[in-house]
Amino acid sequence: MSWWAALLLFLVTVALMEGFAYVMHRWVMHGPGWFLHASHHRARPGNWELNDLYAAIFAVPSFVMILGGVQLGWWPGFTWIGAGIAAYGAIYFGFHDVIVHKRLPTRYLPKSAYMKRIIQAHRLHHVVETKHGTVSFGFLVAPRPESLKAELKRRGRAGVRRSTGAELVSDPAER
Template sequence: MSWPIGALIFTLTVIGMEAFAYAAHRWIMHGPGWFLHESHHRPRTGHWELNDLYAAIFAVPSFLLIFGALQLGWWPGFAWIGAGIAAYGAIYFGFHDIIVHQRIPTRYLPRSRYMKRIVQAHRLHHVVETKDGNVSFGFLVAPRPESLKAELKRRSRAGVRAPAAERRAEQTTGR
């Protein structure tokens, strides 16, 4: 396979992974996979959470496609698809775990309108701590924060986490 065709397959895979990630986040992680993902909507204690298992789960197809194409004689395009899945995973890790959740300390501050928008959209996703009633399931494409806030308000803020001061007061009074 020529490298320009491979590069095109790779690029289309990275783009397509955003649609896959949206669907997996909305209908699997906030559906039957909530038992793992719920840990991500709660304060983390330590370095790991059950939700981190999704990284390993989603790495399996990438590994199999690359291995099959390079070692088992499968169609060469599968290596490019597997690499595209892996690249999306790396982009996701950088955006989600480093920039938004700061699991690795950095001095990065979003300055562009695009970065501010996706960071704010993801943070609005996390104000809801329940399985249902959430907004903004994408990672690299996000609705305008104003639209997300309006949608949360329309839903009567169901499942929205109480402000930090209110949570601390509840913890000290035992209510």
């Protein structure tokens, strides 16, 4: 397989993973997989939550494809698909766990409109503590926060935790 084809396959996989993540988050994690994901919509008493098992579950296909492509003689493209899945997982970890949920200490402050938008969208997703009624299921692509706030209001704010105001704004000047 040429390097250009491998790179293209890798990049396409990373891009398609956003759609896969949306589907899994919307219809599995907030569906039959809620028994694991519910821990992520509550205060975390320690470093880990049951929802962290999803990282291990989603790493399995990546590991198997890389192993198959590198060691087991499978089509070489599987290596690059597995690497793309792993890269998306690393991007997700950096964005979701480090930047948004601050599971590792960082001094990062979002400056770009894009980063502010996706962080605020994810925080708006978390104002709902229940399985139903949430908004914004993507991780790297998100609707405008104004649209999400309007949708929460339209739904009657069912399941929305009492606001301190901090999770509904992205800019301290808006507080």
